[in-house]
Amino acid sequence: MVKHARSARFALAGLALAFIFISSPLAQSGGSGRAVGPITAKVTMDVYSDFQCPHCKILAEQTLNRVMEDYALKGRIRLVHHDFPLPMHPYARQAALLAAAADKIGKFHQVSEALFKQQDAWAASGKVDEVVDSVLTPAEAKQVRQLAKDPAVAAVVQRDVDLGTRLNITSTPTIILTKDLKSNRVAGSVSYPILKRYLDQLLGP
Amino acid sequence: MARLKPRIILLLRCLLGAVFLYAAYTKLSQSWLLFALSIDSYQLLPEWAVLVFARTLPWTELALGVLLLSGWKTRYVSIGATAILALFFSVMVYQYAGGTGIDCGCFGVGEALSAKTLARDGALLAAACLLAWLARGKGHAPLSDADLIGTL
Numbered sequence: 001m002v003k004h005a006r007s008a009r010f011a012l013a014g015l016a017l018a019f020i021f022i023s024s025p026l027a028q029s030g031g032s033g034r035a036v037g038p039i040t041a042k043v044t045m046d047v048y049s050d051f052q053c054p055h056c057k058i059l060a061e062q063t064l065n066r067v068m069e070d071y072a073l074k075g076r077i078r079l080v081h082h083d084f085p086l087p088m089h090p091y092a093r094q095a096a097l098l099a100a101a102a103d104k105i106g107k108f109h110q111v112s113e114a115l116f117k118q119q120d121a122w123a124a125s126g127k128v129d130e131v132v133d134s135v136l137t138p139a140e141a142k143q144v145r146q147l148a149k150d151p152a153v154a155a156v157v158q159r160d161v162d163l164g165t166r167l168n169i170t171s172t173p174t175i176i177l178t179k180d181l182k183s184n185r186v187a188g189s190v191s192y193p194i195l196k197r198y199l200d201q202l203l204g205p
Numbered sequence: 206m207a208r209l210k211p212r213i214i215l216l217l218r219c220l221l222g223a224v225f226l227y228a229a230y231t232k233l234s235q236s237w238l239l240f241a242l243s244i245d246s247y248q249l250l251p252e253w254a255v256l257v258f259a260r261t262l263p264w265t266e267l268a269l270g271v272l273l274l275s276g277w278k279t280r281y282v283s284i285g286a287t288a289i290l291a292l293f294f295s296v297m298v299y300q301y302a303g304g305t306g307i308d309c310g311c312f313g314v315g316e317a318l319s320a321k322t323l324a325r326d327g328a329l330l331a332a333a334c335l336l337a338w339l340a341r342g343k344g345h346a347p348l349s350d351a352d353l354i355g356t357l
Contacts, residue, residue: 055305170317171306184239185315188246188307194255198238 033108052089101147225270
């Protein structure tokens, strides 16, 4: 009897901890700029992206920024960035590493925005660091450069690449929309008005 | 050749008809907006045209499939099928040449545009051209029951 009561107490404590985690800001934001929106959102939008890919730039600047504002930040969907640097882009992995490093200090959004905005320049010159530095303080820039060399950060990028490979992703950007464990994918850049219609349909009235 | 021609026409009609029906089924069995996203990824059309195409194209494919299988007005239907396949093929070649990594959109979403999808659509276009050529002129008559049994 005592044993049962103890088990029940443990179960209750576990449930309470789970509830606290789900309602915490950490879970709400995913604890990272790479994932925005509650983990419990009805719809998840996974975006496999390459910072050096021109179509990823178009998608990020013309569509994803608005999806973030209108859906993810309002908690309606969970928007997740996945790195998928393509071998044909020589500086894409370095850019992904720097963005993943910036994520560790809470600057992912600023860095990814700058990387896309100045894509033409660094894709030609290879000076990715300079673009990243331009949106950080000197101290943050130093920290990000150090973090980018950390194997743990490289592992974050590689985990995304491995996941994308397992999902047979061959091009960027690729969007995977999941609702009720059912996923649909769209490859290529899509415009916000059409995506908005589909998201609204998925979310229902 | 005179006896072979109706049989080739029947085979091409069945092949193309089945492909159009399957293409329509894959699109109509999912949200039309998902197909709209696929069309939109080609970045060739304005929003209103994307929506019109996404709404009407699967039904056009369904109608072409049914008409090809029924053998009604094969001459005109095969020209329609050739025109639509030529449109798809040219748009796909244009995107593939531009190095755009997008969905083919041929059979719903999720199939990347590749050399394989181009070869498949090219073969279908060639089959539709052959059907239109064989079914040209007024002389084309539908298969008799005996021919049909012989073919099957």
